[in-house]
Amino acid sequence: MNNVYLNQPPVPGVSDAARRAAFNNNYAMAVAAGDPRFNAKQYDRAGMSRGGGQWQQAGVAGAQKMASGIADAYSQDAQTAAYNANNQLAGQQSQEQYAQQLAALQQQNAYAQAMAAMQRRQQSMNFVSGLLGGLLK
């Protein structure tokens, strides 16, 4: 069981600390994957020793991995920023919608009360009018 509080502040999205940690770690992973030694194994051929060609290919592969990894780090952070912005927008929209629904409800209630009061006055006026009509016939 829990309490429901109206007029709560909007829900925050992903925190700055988590975003920074994700970006930094993605960036570090991209830089680490750029090491040519990490990329040399895939160009080894059975029975052939490694030569300059393999190392050159490994260097190119490392550079490509690093570049695409850094781009991924930035695009992931941009996605998170977009998520936060959408979240903020949805929160504000929900807040506004809630306020409008509440206002509509209050308006409807006020209208119903005014109509009921008018109905009561109409009843009493009808009564008095019948009374006077009977007396002054």
Added chain:
Amino acid sequence: MINYNTNLQAQPPMSQEDLQRAMKGIRLQSPYGYKQNHQDVLSALGDANAAQYAVQAEKANADFGARKLQAQRDLALQGLQQLATSQQQGADLANARSAMGYGMVNNLLSGLFR
């Protein structure tokens, strides 16, 4: 401020701290073995996975909070609507009762002074 007691789930299933503790220390084992273990790259990969996981977990928690807030607002509006409806029905009842009273007195007077 209006308070309602509900049975909605108040907390996400797992807290952020528990998730972080679960993710800590995950390190991949190199498949290459001797002299090719690349532990630096694999450690970086594990850390990046943990950080990305934390971001996803925070997103999920934010989604949970937003849905919970929406559910609470819907519930509150429903409650207020029902309250207003019952007030209006009460006013209708009082009016009908007074109309009955007026009608009775009216008939009585018109019968007496016919």
